[in-house]
Amino acid sequence: MTHRIAFQGEPGAYSHEACRDARPEMEALPCTTFEEVIDTVKTGKAELAMLPVENTTYGRVADIHRMLPQSGLHIIDEAFVRVHINLLAVPGASLSDVKEAYSHLVLLPQCATFLKEHGIRGRVSPDNARAAREVSEVGDKTAAALASELAGDIYGLDVLARHIEDFDNNTTRFLIMAPEENRTRRDNGHGMITSFVFQVRNIPAALYKAMGGFATNGVNMTKLESYMVDGRFTATQFYAEVEGHPDDPAVMRALDELRYFTNYLDILGVYPAAITRHYE
Structure with missing residues (x-):
């Protein structure tokens, strides 16, 4: 039996990276919305849910705290992902080719310095992993995505520049949730x-x-x-x-x-x- 952990976003999203880091033995299952993530676990299509709750740069994730009490799920672990933002482009493209970079609205300002230095215009995409997928599908050397290296691996993109975020402490905290609570565990040395x-x-x-x-x-x-x-x-x-x-x-x-x-x-x-x- 394949064990699954559900996350919101497309393959290659930072939530996907959180799943890979925290539960590498489980299959990561992409969902369109946070509500779908919760329903996927409640209906048994996945065993666990990976939900982002806050980021050191832009604060708490909207609506998550409202969802938690009504979700019917229980927090069993937490996970932290260092959000490294990379400039991804189609194979053969060079940094000088890139004129536009697509990513989620909250990621674009975090790379403002790099984009300005290289004369690249930021363009909004609903999801950073979706931006990577669409850049791969279009095949235009002048268009790039701001996303994780995982997204680059999945969609066959080259990393033209690594870790271009303005702040070196950009981290997202996630909660891992399950249908049943577990209060049997005690201090693991970290509280x-x-x-x-x-x-x-x-x-x-x-x-x-x-x-x-x-x-x-x-x-x-x-x-x-x-x-x-x-x-x-x-x-x-x-x-x-x-x-x-x-x-x-x-x-x-x-x-x-x-x-x-x-x-x-x-x-x-x-x-x-x-x-x-x-x-x-």
Whole structure:
């Protein structure tokens, strides 16, 4: 039986690279949307989902946090991919031939310095891997794609310039999700992460009081983000991550205190911190 991990994008996307790095033994299954990725796992067509949640350059991935609580899936791991952007062109093309470079809207500004230096105009494509595929199909030496080396390998393109991004720390964080949760694993030497969402009660200073339990119990909160629920200004939901396992006494006490000030709390996953978390 072939085991599959689903991702959003075309073959060669950075999400595909994340699948190859984190689960090299599994077949990576491309999907058109994040919703399709989730449905593919829920219907059993794939065992795992690879979902990007944030990038060091452009912030969190829109809508992902809204999807997680309703997905029916659980976070079982995290993965980090260093986003190296490369200029890819058809075989035989040289850097001086290239007049236009196609890529996703968020990637183009990250290569602004290189493009300006070489007089290349940036053109928007819905997906960086799709840009690579289309450049390969058209066969025009004046057109290039900004994408991963994996995309170049898949679509038979030459790398004319490697790692042309303006910032050398551009990294995307992914969450690996599965239908069943797994709380049996413990510290792998790099710590455990607990991810959860919650809504505070409509009382004065509720958020301040809810967070107090983590401070008094010495639990490190590594992430706290808010977003509206159902388009209502009065219903704010929070996504949070803390270091530790819910069975750890300090984390248990902090979550118990949090529950007192919330009307909704859902633990989305308990998983080992990635080895690369502290080095990206």
